[in-house]
Amino acid sequence: SAGRRLAALVRGQLQGLEDFRHEARDAPKAYIFGAGASTLETMVAPRLPALAGTLGGALLRTESHRSRALVEAVREGRVDFAVVRRDAIIEPSKKNCLPLMKLSFHLCIPRCLLPKGKLDSHLGDPEVWAKLPFAAGRDGGQLDSAIREAMARAGVDFRPRFECGSMLQVRQLVAQEECAAVLPNLALPGLDEKRIAVTPFAPLANYGRTLVLHWNPRQTEIRGVAPASLAKMAAILARTDQPWT
DSSP: OOOHHOOOHHHHHHHHHHHHHHHTTOOOOEEEEEEHHHHIIIIIIHHHHHHHHHTTEEEEEEEEOOOHHHOOOOOHHHHHOEEEGGGGEEEEETTTTTEEEEEEEEEEEGGGGGGGTOOGGGGGOOHTTTSSEEEEHHHHOHHHHHHHHHHTTTTTTOOSSEEEHHHHHHHHHHHSSSSSSEEEEETTTTTOOTTEEEEEEEGGTOOEEEEEEEEOOOHHHHTTTTTHHHHHHHHHHHHHOOOOO
16 A cells, blocks of 8 residues: 555656646647546547647547546546546545436347337337347446346346447447347447337336546646636536437
């Protein structure tokens, strides 16, 4: 524990010196922005230009990790900002996070895969799910486990045709009309509603998690990131074009 504290102190001092060098050259600072792989691709990456502008044209570097690893990295000063689940933060407060959106989960089925005679009104029927090829995750994370457990509770012998390393890969298979899947609302924008039927996944109706923008108050103060800038960054990240809620 003493070594970790010393490392954090040294890291902060070195970062302060690096920031001073940039300021002396009238050059933009560099910040590290972290999120899970799917969140990074769908929520953060498209908004990097706006986020950089909020930070004075800063150089933004991205890192992909799970929420709990990111919370630790933020605490130790290895990551400046992160989009994480609120429940991954110990004693979250307005001093270290701002809400962005609540995750919800949806069953996405290519219409061409629906059994003959089945309409959108049948999408919530587990007997229909049992006849579909599915794509799912394979990392054993919380969401993947929750989906498999929910299918089991619904009486579905869930045996995915494909097990993918990221939710983005799962989404691609759905978009190609190869498989059905349970996707978070983050992954829904851009899916063709005429070809892909989307409905709330009832077994996970109460599973929603809140995504927040998380930071280390001490680090943001040392690096000169004003509270107004944090609020603007949160507003940028919270923007969404998704048609489903």
